[in-house]
Amino acid sequence: MTIRDILESMEYGPAPESGAEVQSWLDGRARAFGHFIAGTFTAPGEGFESRNPANGALLARVSQASQADIDAAVAAARAAQPGWAALGGHRRARVLYALARLLQKHSRLFAVLETLDNGKPIRESRDIDIPLAARHFYYHAGMAQLMEEELPDRAPLGVCGQIIPWNFPLLMLAWKIAPAIAMGNSVVLKPAEYTPLTALLFGQICQEAGVPAGVVNIVTGDGAAGERLVAAPVDKIAFTGSTAVGRAIRKATAGSGKALTLELGGKSPYIVFEDADLDSAVEGLVDAIWFNQGQVCCAGSRLLVQEGIADRFHDKLRARMDALRLGDPLDKCIDVGALVDPVQLATVKRFVDEGAGAGEIYQPDVALPEGCFYPPTLITGLAPADRLMQEEIFGPVLVSTTFRTPAEAVQIANDTRYGLAATLWSENINLALDVAPKLAAGVVWVNATNLFDAAAGFGGVRESGFGREGGWEGLLAYTRSAEAPARARPLAPFAAPEAPAPDDPLDRTAKMYVGGKQARPDSGYSRAVWSPAGVLLGHVGSGNRKDIRNAVEAAHKAAGWSRTTGHLRAQILFYIAENLSARAAEFAARIDAMTGGSGGAGEVEAAIDLLFTHAAWADKHDGAVKPVPLRGLAVAVNEPVGIIGAICPPDRPLLGLVAAMAPAVAMGNRVVLVPSEAFPLAATDFYQVLETSDVPAGVVNIVTGAQDALAADLATHLNVDAVWNLSTGDLDATIERAAAGNLKRTWCTGIGDTPASREALAAATEVKTIWVPYGV
């Protein structure tokens, strides 16, 4: 092309980033990799090829982790962990700092390698993935430094098994490894089989940074290797990937005592209100759904446009799509690169070919090179009922529908099983700040999209998983309470005596408490409650799944509680304490009668104390404004989880009930409580206290009966957002396995002598990060 020709065409021309350095690095490794275990690379074994999806070229051969490899890696991690934790925060901070610096020093090597392995445009790996990864290590170097001072009651979990996806290989590695090792854990990380290479380069960086051998271990392999890691004797599994695999991991780890965090799929809404800056909202979509070819868990993949502007907006969007450049990911002038693998390409094709239905497909007239390329795609005219509006495509495909009002926008946005992220565009601060908290998502971006930073928590609700990455809240995923309270011990009800006699000749019927009303058990069965001395203390209803259904329905209807003020919730909790105090002697006597002990009075006092504690917390569990590198606010809001089912401890029937109810209700949740099976009558007496304390109907529900069955019913229920097991550990497996249905959160713990607040508050809240950039 002569200058004269170019002056006519004014094309951009080729602007290739060189792959030479990466090729020579691969050559230097003979294009064959073993695992990185105990600070050294093992000899390459049987495995698989890693290819450049843009042109199919072989990059390297990578080993498939065998059981022996996993065992060796876990053993190395186990051996290294105590020493690593004992090094102290400052020494660990130095290592994390070195990792951050090394990532920067080798930034182009990492970026080019990432692009070759994954297919994403070099612009993204160079300007987004690698800088964010380095930022994560810097940030967590600081967290290591501050751990002893700021988190004196937290301890590392031990060995963490981490499984990451192929869409942001190095960045997800950073999100997993940085907080884990900052807190004194050691890790065994398995990168995705499509994209293992930057993780292996990271292994080399670990050697240069002085990471003690065994603290970071990288094993490569496919899903089978992942399964082995999940099954290995680790203390924690952290997984980012598909909801289907997340669900399988939830089941596989159920009852194992392994901590678990899951960051899963999404179908995140992208809402454009009529008063938005439409051109900017269109541009935002480029970063929402065509960023990384749409292979982003939090991609704004579901466009919701206000009806009056929809045609104009779609016109602008189609014109913008025409200007997207698709091609060689190493070209610095490319917006859309290659999908990660032919398998993924086939999946995306199938979604569009089979699912578009009545929708109208728009794809710009763009030449598709050989390789895993798929054009940017917009499908308009879909309804929420269409499959493509519900299912995650994980490709450059945007689906669109319209709404009429802000309320309807929220309704459609939340009409999904997922809840990872949401984006909204409006120039009206009232509208934006009203809608953002109503969206079921862990992250909300206002007038922006796909903003990330180490200081801001990231993670989802519903079937997008649980746990946060980034920020102080992210450290909860890699620490535990330094002194974990012992789990409750099983207690059987006292058996019926030979010659039974009632305690009180005037029968008092203990009922369940559902929707603010006393309710008879659906089953029509009751169970006698005997004192140890053989006195008939009363009867308690045998709850079943229908009672659970009714209680959850009542809790669902009490959604208004979650929107009340902390002050109001505090007042009501204080009032419950006041009314309990007025009947303290009666409750103490009841507890002593049931247990045959003399601790009733003390337990009532402790319960009143705990009610005061959570009344206090109701308006003090502050959110935070995160110092992200942006002119704007990243506000971390503590939102209620929703409906929490809680299995109360067998012993201390009143304190255990309050230990579940008080923090949950204080944070705005609605609860279904399953009281002590052995000593249920304190709970059934307690509803009279609730009735006199202005607790709105449905906020607290009490279902008595067999804890194992009711726990399973609660954990299976798809409208329950979390299940707490404060009862015996033998229920954990059932609960956690059943929780896989809607991936509800679980919290299995003892309550100790004085139930700790912070853990309970964290279990009772979801941190939602709302990003609000601003400027005139």
Add this chain to the structure above:
Amino acid sequence: MPTKSESGTALARKEAHLPQIRGEARNPGMELDMDWVMRAQANTSAIERRTATLPGRRSVKKAYQAAWLVKAISLIDLTTLSGDDTPGRVRRLCAKARQPVRADLLAALGLDRLTTGAVCVYHEMVPTAVEALKGSGVPVAAVSTGFPAGLSPFALRLAEIGQSVQAGAAEIDIVISRRHVLTGNWQALYDEMREFRAACGAAHVKAILATGELGSLRNVARASLVCMMGGADFIKTSTGKESVNATLPVSLVMMRAIREFEARTGIKIGYKPAGGISTAKDALTYLMLLKEELGRRWLEPDLFRFGASSLLGDIERQLEHHVTGAYSASYRHPLA
């Protein structure tokens, strides 16, 4: 408001001076549409993100870069707007406009003829510039209407336009009354623009918004629309005398307004960022933004100009680097 057909003869005569005119319909203006004006929004943080990331998303290398830089030269309104301008100074500038790049470099690039887009001067310097550029095809632009503040008596501002046109200016860069924008008096802004446009006759009119003084990007968007409705042929950022002149965010807002105007009316309006664009790299970024937002067609002097005085020097050095492979020095290139 003269339409193309009404002023056909006058326009044809002027077009002889304007080789860059490529037969686009001239903007006849339209009724002030306040619904449209008030609906315009500009989200600053999003706009800044777009412009901040653009240089990472687009790149031109080697021959393409050289060609784009040559293109940039052809789009420069080579400008002198100083109190100490003299005929001698203006003649030097015009000579540079006729031959902005050393002949040997031009030959090495495989090109034979290259001029800047125009020369831009104050009214008093128009006759000198017209004389100096005779036969070159390079038009003379005059800043007008009480430039830069635009606060002289309105009748004088109108008369100034007439006199500059009379003196041979083919393009008139008018300044708007910022107070109309700042007080939300869009009707007054519109009326002013129409009168300026009418006074220009066949000469093309560039409306300088003085964006650094408009307070917000939303005001920039709205003022852009009103001036286009009022008949502006070009909209231009700045006088070069404000404390903040052309910026990428402001440019994005104005380009999007132009795009919207074309979508609604079919009329293409030109864009001129002015002030503060002094490096070849900056110029490339502006051209990339232009190509991305408005398309290839705008990369021509009838639809885009840089208002710049020192930009050319940096581009010359980059072109020599392209030709020789060695980094250049400014003294190797003739002064303006």
